[in-house]
Amino acid sequence: xxxxxxxxxxxxxxxxxxxxxxxxxxxxxxxxxxxxxxxxxxxxxxxxxxxxxxxxxxxxxxxxxxxxxxxxxxxxxxxxxxxxxxxxxxxxxxxxxxxxxxxxxxxxxxxxxxxxxxxxxxxxxxxxxxxxxxxxxxxxxxxxxxxxxxxxxxxxxxxxxxxxxxxxxxxxxxxxxxxxxxxxxxxxxxxxxxxxxxxxxxxxxxxxxxxxxxxxxxxxxxxxxxxxxxxxxxx
Amino acid sequence: xxxxxxxxxxxxxxxxxxxxxxxxxxxxxxxxxxxxxxxxxxxxxxxxxxxxxxxxxxxxxxxxxxxxxxxxxxxxxxxxxxxxxxxxxxxxxxxxxxxxxxxxxxxxxxxxxxxxxxxxxxxxxxxxxxxxxxxxxxxxxxxxxxxxxxxxxxxxxxxxxxxxxxxxxxxxxxxxxxxxxxxxxxxxxxxxxxxxxxxxxxxxxxxxxxxxxxxxxxxxxxxxxxxxxxxxxxxxxxxxxxxxxxxxxx
Numbered sequence: 001x002x003x004x005x006x007x008x009x010x011x012x013x014x015x016x017x018x019x020x021x022x023x024x025x026x027x028x029x030x031x032x033x034x035x036x037x038x039x040x041x042x043x044x045x046x047x048x049x050x051x052x053x054x055x056x057x058x059x060x061x062x063x064x065x066x067x068x069x070x071x072x073x074x075x076x077x078x079x080x081x082x083x084x085x086x087x088x089x090x091x092x093x094x095x096x097x098x099x100x101x102x103x104x105x106x107x108x109x110x111x112x113x114x115x116x117x118x119x120x121x122x123x124x125x126x127x128x129x130x131x132x133x134x135x136x137x138x139x140x141x142x143x144x145x146x147x148x149x150x151x152x153x154x155x156x157x158x159x160x161x162x163x164x165x166x167x168x169x170x171x172x173x174x175x176x177x178x179x180x181x182x183x184x185x186x187x188x189x190x191x192x193x194x195x196x197x198x199x200x201x202x203x204x205x206x207x208x209x210x211x212x213x214x215x216x217x218x219x220x221x222x223x224x225x226x227x228x229x230x231x232x233x234x235x
Numbered sequence: 236x237x238x239x240x241x242x243x244x245x246x247x248x249x250x251x252x253x254x255x256x257x258x259x260x261x262x263x264x265x266x267x268x269x270x271x272x273x274x275x276x277x278x279x280x281x282x283x284x285x286x287x288x289x290x291x292x293x294x295x296x297x298x299x300x301x302x303x304x305x306x307x308x309x310x311x312x313x314x315x316x317x318x319x320x321x322x323x324x325x326x327x328x329x330x331x332x333x334x335x336x337x338x339x340x341x342x343x344x345x346x347x348x349x350x351x352x353x354x355x356x357x358x359x360x361x362x363x364x365x366x367x368x369x370x371x372x373x374x375x376x377x378x379x380x381x382x383x384x385x386x387x388x389x390x391x392x393x394x395x396x397x398x399x400x401x402x403x404x405x406x407x408x409x410x411x412x413x414x415x416x417x418x419x420x421x422x423x424x425x426x427x428x429x430x431x432x433x434x435x436x437x438x439x440x441x442x443x444x445x446x447x448x449x450x451x452x453x454x455x456x457x458x459x460x461x462x463x464x465x466x467x468x469x470x471x472x473x474x475x476x477x478x479x480x481x482x483x484x485x
Contacts, residue, residue, distance in 0.1 A: 032376060044368045055361065187485070191481060198449045199453075202459075218423045227434060
């Protein structure tokens with residue numbers, strides 16, 4: 001358990017790096033980190049249940065211009081990690097559903113609050129930029145590389161610290177709730193999961209459609225055709 | 236004697252684009268990262284250390300664009316900087332002008348292509364494949380996104396250098412606009428398939444409450460999408476609290 005938690009926290013740091021400071025390869029997307037955590041904890045069902053919901057909700061949260069969006073990179077790791085840590089040792093599906101409910105809720109809260117550390121980090125980077133420009137004026141070209149290294153280390157450290165804090169608080173605070181109220185939480189999951197998926201998918205559809213009727217028609221036709229294929233089966 | 240930019244310099248710039256946003260801040264935004272990426276070009280063009288440092292300081296000024304398409308701007312500005320260093324055309328303020336114009340134009344196109352189209356598209360594709368608890372969803376999401384992202388990021392610098400400031404000419408603009416349009420149509424169809432897969436997983440219809448709640452979520456999402464605030468995350472948290480309350484007091 002401790003080793004798994006440690007790797008989960010380290011993955012939070014890696015996700016924080018990938019999200020903005022380094023490469024942006026989408027390794028930080030909740031579905032990718034969730035799948036990795038599912039393999040690490042040996043529980044695909046819970047990991048992917050939480051990861052899919054967070055991924056769909058994260059899909060339209062975009063870092064446009066100077067906007068600091070919700071931090072779904074670390075939020076995804078905290079959410080899936082919380083669900084997996086809480087459901088570890090529970091074999092009943094309702095306990096896993098209850099853990100998924102708490103995992104998604106924690107992930108959403110962590111994503112929302114996560115914009116705070118990112119803003120703080122970006123303000124620290126302002127100081128780093130001023131230092132670098134000063135050193136450049138004094139003839140130290142190596143300052144540019146030093147500033148990049150410092151910013152990468154800072155981003156990783158902030159990601160790891162925030163992930164550890166989120167995961168620690170959530171697991172300690174929610175463990176008793178899961179054990180005492182897993183039936184009610186599982187019932188809440190059965191309501192919340194389709195609601196969250198519908199909410200996120202509608203946001204995605206809105207991004208694609210742009211008020212064009214032809215694209216709404218494409219959505220409708222694909223929905224009916226796929227529904228028929230699923231129900232009747234392929235010819 | 237100043238020599239021109241070569242393929243090895245462009246390759247070094249391409250590799251450095253992975254850290255374009257490392258020092259992102261509210262003041263210069265990608266400015267410092269841009270200077271870091273651009274440094275190999277300046278090392279080649281300005282053997283005199285004092286001149287090079289002066290140019291490097293100029294390149295730390297404000298810059299911001301969509302990070303993947305920044306490669307095209309880096310290549311194009313490398314061409315202009317080369318002309319300036321060789322004294323074959325570009326004026327002193329030409330570099331700053333090209334940076335500013337390309338930054339805005341690439342941000343407008345890149346945000347639509349990457350953030351508003353490709354990102355939700357790959358998310359839907361990944362989620363669809365992951366619905367039956369398969370790791371394939373994450374793999375397909377990652378590969379599909381990076382097939383576009385890494386190709387443009389690593390080859391974009393050379394393309395930008397070849398085309399110069401005209402890199403975002405009508406041809407490239409049309410290609411990117413077509414990509415956005417086609418991907419949006421495919422994406423709308425994909426959302427339809429995902430909704431169908433949620434309603435009848437494996438051919439077995441979900442329970443009526445599940446179907447009704449999914450439809451309710453879709454309706455709520457379409458209404459809330461009309462306004463940027465509160466964000467979908469706020470709505471989702473609120474909906475979660477309501478579901479917990481409903482389960483508690485049922």
